[in-house]
Amino acid sequence: MPRRTALFERTAALMTSVAWKEWAGYAAPCNFDAHSEREYFAIRHSAGLLDLSPLSKYTVTGSDAARYLARLWTRDITRLKPGRVAYACLCDGEGKLLDDGTVACLDPETFRVTSSEAWLGWFERHSRGFTVQIEDCTDQLAALALQGPLSRKILQEICGVDLDGMRFFAVAAGRIAGVRGWISRTGYTGDLGFEIWIAHEDALAVYDALLVAGKPYNLEPIGLDALDVARIEAGFVMQGVDYISAQHCLTEARKSTPEDAGLGWTVNLEREGWIGREALLRERAEGPKWALVGLELDWAEIEALHSEYGLPPHLGPVACRNAVPVYPGGGGSKTPVGQATSSTWSPTLKSYLMLAQVQRKFLALGTELQVEYTVEFERRTITARVVPRPFFDPERKTFTPSATPRKASQ
Amino acid sequence: MGVIVIGGGHNGLVAAAALARGGQAVTLLEGRDCFGGVASGLLHDTDSFSPEIAAELDLASRGLEFQEPAPVFLPSREGSGLLLHRDPRRAAKELGEDAEAYTAWRGFLERVRPFAASQLNQLAPDIRTSAPLLPLLRRGLALRRLSKQDIHELLRIGPACVYDTLSERFQNPLLVTALSARALSGTWMGPRSPSSTATLLLGEAQSGQEVVGGAPALVAALVAACESAGVVLRTCARVQRIQVNQGRAEGVTLEGGEFLSADRVLSCVGPRRTLLELVEPDSLPIREAGQMANLRLRGTLARVCLELSGPMVYACRPDLQVTRALIAEDPLDLERAFDSVKHRRMPSELPLDIRQDARGATVLIRCATMELKGGWTAARRGELGELTLASLEPFVPTIRSIARVTGVLTPADIASRFDLEGGHEMHGEISLDQLGPMRPSLTLSRHTTPIGGLYLGSSGTHPGGAISGRPGWLAAGVLGRS
Numbered sequence: 001m002p003r004r005t006a007l008f009e010r011t012a013a014l015m016t017s018v019a020w021k022e023w024a025g026y027a028a029p030c031n032f033d034a035h036s037e038r039e040y041f042a043i044r045h046s047a048g049l050l051d052l053s054p055l056s057k058y059t060v061t062g063s064d065a066a067r068y069l070a071r072l073w074t075r076d077i078t079r080l081k082p083g084r085v086a087y088a089c090l091c092d093g094e095g096k097l098l099d100d101g102t103v104a105c106l107d108p109e110t111f112r113v114t115s116s117e118a119w120l121g122w123f124e125r126h127s128r129g130f131t132v133q134i135e136d137c138t139d140q141l142a143a144l145a146l147q148g149p150l151s152r153k154i155l156q157e158i159c160g161v162d163l164d165g166m167r168f169f170a171v172a173a174g175r176i177a178g179v180r181g182w183i184s185r186t187g188y189t190g191d192l193g194f195e196i197w198i199a200h201e202d203a204l205a206v207y208d209a210l211l212v213a214g215k216p217y218n219l220e221p222i223g224l225d226a227l228d229v230a231r232i233e234a235g236f237v238m239q240g241v242d243y244i245s246a247q248h249c250l251t252e253a254r255k256s257t258p259e260d261a262g263l264g265w266t267v268n269l270e271r272e273g274w275i276g277r278e279a280l281l282r283e284r285a286e287g288p289k290w291a292l293v294g295l296e297l298d299w300a301e302i303e304a305l306h307s308e309y310g311l312p313p314h315l316g317p318v319a320c321r322n323a324v325p326v327y328p329g330g331g332g333s334k335t336p337v338g339q340a341t342s343s344t345w346s347p348t349l350k351s352y353l354m355l356a357q358v359q360r361k362f363l364a365l366g367t368e369l370q371v372e373y374t375v376e377f378e379r380r381t382i383t384a385r386v387v388p389r390p391f392f393d394p395e396r397k398t399f400t401p402s403a404t405p406r407k408a409s410q
Numbered sequence: 411m412g413v414i415v416i417g418g419g420h421n422g423l424v425a426a427a428a429l430a431r432g433g434q435a436v437t438l439l440e441g442r443d444c445f446g447g448v449a450s451g452l453l454h455d456t457d458s459f460s461p462e463i464a465a466e467l468d469l470a471s472r473g474l475e476f477q478e479p480a481p482v483f484l485p486s487r488e489g490s491g492l493l494l495h496r497d498p499r500r501a502a503k504e505l506g507e508d509a510e511a512y513t514a515w516r517g518f519l520e521r522v523r524p525f526a527a528s529q530l531n532q533l534a535p536d537i538r539t540s541a542p543l544l545p546l547l548r549r550g551l552a553l554r555r556l557s558k559q560d561i562h563e564l565l566r567i568g569p570a571c572v573y574d575t576l577s578e579r580f581q582n583p584l585l586v587t588a589l590s591a592r593a594l595s596g597t598w599m600g601p602r603s604p605s606s607t608a609t610l611l612l613g614e615a616q617s618g619q620e621v622v623g624g625a626p627a628l629v630a631a632l633v634a635a636c637e638s639a640g641v642v643l644r645t646c647a648r649v650q651r652i653q654v655n656q657g658r659a660e661g662v663t664l665e666g667g668e669f670l671s672a673d674r675v676l677s678c679v680g681p682r683r684t685l686l687e688l689v690e691p692d693s694l695p696i697r698e699a700g701q702m703a704n705l706r707l708r709g710t711l712a713r714v715c716l717e718l719s720g721p722m723v724y725a726c727r728p729d730l731q732v733t734r735a736l737i738a739e740d741p742l743d744l745e746r747a748f749d750s751v752k753h754r755r756m757p758s759e760l761p762l763d764i765r766q767d768a769r770g771a772t773v774l775i776r777c778a779t780m781e782l783k784g785g786w787t788a789a790r791r792g793e794l795g796e797l798t799l800a801s802l803e804p805f806v807p808t809i810r811s812i813a814r815v816t817g818v819l820t821p822a823d824i825a826s827r828f829d830l831e832g833g834h835e836m837h838g839e840i841s842l843d844q845l846g847p848m849r850p851s852l853t854l855s856r857h858t859t860p861i862g863g864l865y866l867g868s869s870g871t872h873p874g875g876a877i878s879g880r881p882g883w884l885a886a887g888v889l890g891r892s
Contacts (some may be wrong), residue, residue, distance in 0.1 A: 067692065093695060125700070128699065129690070129691030272657065273693060275695075275696050
């Protein structure tokens, strides 16, 4: 049975649906109404508020904390300055992805780590020899995601931190609705947004204060369905969907390196002493095998295919996580060259998007591929083109008003 | 530059002498104030020291001599005990009805010895790659030279426990006890533990003549060999860090801050301490870090010194004066002693391994667990001395009037005084999964490490063993060829 987060009683009361799903052992709303459309548009046009508490969260302290984290994560955490957050990968000794997450430097000897899955055992196993304390604070620390173009205005109404001057991937301690906590300018929507970290017992008060402050701005509580569409538009991969954690893979072939999953940019191979480096140096020497690409499906073909069956084009109500095979363009070959792992209709871009892992010779922008598409139980293919990822990348995502006032254009 | 050898125990001394004789500039660093490690005041049996290494290092010219090992006396409450000679002809009179079986057993051991010795005197086989099939085949041939019956017997008894193996051959429980006790040193086993026969066979294959003058004479000869070969010998030089740069060892930092640079470093302290404590944790791949974290090295050894004001007179044989004795009447006494190890408690009676001369006796207790519940306090230390006297009393009734307990080393004392992690005298338990290509682990058994220029040569690496010198010798060979 999934557990309840600190916000369960409030989110349950706000839901008109009974659409719960399990997220890392906790019950999390999929959507608050029969459909997630209103929530999705809140993310892109006003702001959405999500209970992020099921995220695994750790506090790492001690004089060796930075060195220790730099050993476990692909980024050089020793160079992470206080008040900054790094997105990074966790690899096993063979350089295969275990998880991805963030490491926030709260002060030179205190770090906050988040990950999709629980890793306390892994963290402790590899802490030998380092002066660090690792505390799993998943239950003690609630987290809220406030995401959307108006999120800054809403949050500023109830917090003293100067959000106009807060840069992308910054973190700051402060009071939110009178409660001590941290705010980071991070998120999983590819939009302007913040994540708020507060004690479990304060979570309801802060959630309520945000709902009140956000009412004039059309703030909506959101669930995971709307988030899933937004994160695909943002081109973000999801552990367990777009790549499988090496510890859950039954075969070597299913495991992915950071490069395979489009996360090669988080890896610095020149740096020594981190877990997975030797294997990834070998990968670089031999040449990586896979790449993550963004695909856009040919809408005219989708329409034509449906009309063959006398149907109007049909769109799934939510993003789809069922992987489908990807074939080379032209339709000649029946040997898959990859798989599309996440797909969604993008209401903002008005196009059908997919994230796919393909052999590297197919990664160039504009490459045409064929992806499996099922209509009336028959498996057909549709042409898909490799397009830039993120699919949706608004300037407001990274724009900081008071840091660069001259560039203000929105 | 040159080679730094860390740890001046018998393996470190052997390795340093071998490397220096091979033309290397060698500095040997010992943390304590004397050389010899466990050979300087802890272990006393020298009959497993390799005569081949003694010859290669020309230790005879440094005064080293070998002799037939002294017989072991096992007193009994009833009857006249057993004085056991290794040589079956000399043992026959004492053994009576077991004489024939003992001769057969020694014969079997002698036939098996070349095969076992072939495993011990060369590098552990590399079983991770297919390349070295030839050496494996050669080892197979060494086995093939045995007769069909011997091969069958080896395969039959190898996985068995020593209690079964020996009890089906011998009537006299004292004989079974004497042979079992030998097999169990350095293990975490009792006579009824599976595979203890394999460790018995390995131990027998390593043992032969003993050094005249015992461990002190051996250490003196090795130090002299090092000196004449030009090794720079330093005591009270405790290494704090092996410095690694770009994946290569480039020297060591001593406690106190002194840095010594080196092309290569051979560590003859335990593999776990070397890799998990002396090397920065981010220099070691997690595979090897995990292997070392899982290495089992639970010490079971304690030592008690007795000062004697008169001869030790065994009631069952008052006329007999011996230098070696074993106090345990039945193999199941050893099993009960192991029970106390297993359950982390003080043993109620102690099997004792005694070396004595006119002035005193050194008593080794092999059933004192490092992991004792409640820890080794001063009171427990006193208890161990008292238990030693109490265990001797039924056999030497005058013991309390002639003996004074002068030095008790609990496993915790041994761990700190001899720098032994876990209090284990071999830096890793002897067991089938920690031997040969798995000692100390699958990827570290051939003396190299994932860190360039860093080698392992303590008894925690292949082939292990007590005072044998073999791991240091093999490691020096690997380093010398690199």
